[in-house]
Amino acid sequence: MESPRPGAQRRRDTEHRLAHDVDLWVASASADGVPHLVPLSFDWDGEALLIATPANSPTGRNLAATRNVRIGLGETRDVSMIEGDVEVLEIDALSQEQGDRFAQRAGFDPRPLTAYRWFRITPRRIQAWREVDELAGRGLMRDGRWLV
């Protein structure tokens, strides 16, 4: 078993996943406490995550109502958990370059899908751990500021 990673390594590993992974797990909740969870594709521009889903899907409705999300990036035993603030954008609101970049990474282009919205997620809190020996020291970002 490897030693627990120092925080700086966990941050690098998280930033690597943000830059290169294709999918993540999006947990949201209705205002009255019904949880939802789906896997979705994403892009990362260095400051925020971008996902696209129908405005009328459970995730779309929850994110618009609460502006709150918790994301699982990675694997169950090598995870980065991200809590963020959600901004909802019309599907034609991004630049051509941003839309192209998402389409290339995600493998689908939501821009022709008028039922879809963009959801731009700015991380507020990030944690990363592999197994129980990494629960200590899992906090990497608080209130939008990296701690490591």
Added chain:
Amino acid sequence: MESPRPGAQRRRDTEHRLAHDVDLWVASASADGVPHLVPLSFDWDGEALLIATPANSPTGRNLAATRNVRIGLGETRDVSMIEGDVEVLEIDALSQEQGDRFAQRAGFDPRPLTAYRWFRITPRRIQAWREVDELAGRGLMRDGRWLV
């Protein structure tokens, strides 16, 4: 690309994961709509999922308050989503055999941990899909009854 799996195959694949996987993603929500998500180990007894987590963790508090959960089992592109009803049990409430079985499968034994509770989750709704071509036909269980 493989053809979309028929429902009976998706059920078999889901039951295989329930019987053999070790971890899953647990999405819960507070009564006022704050989502939570964590990876946890589990067991399956053929009727219900069993997880263990501290009563005072976000997941423990949410599940006790709402008795509602949405679980992601598998991978982002080969997922079974499970919604279920939650029963909360004291950590000494299971039989020796049930506790041993969980400990062997999960690789940790929560029974000495008095801050922990068991959460027994009876599936109410199950969906399974791999990619977008499997979104149609993803419903496998409704109101606790298999559809396929």
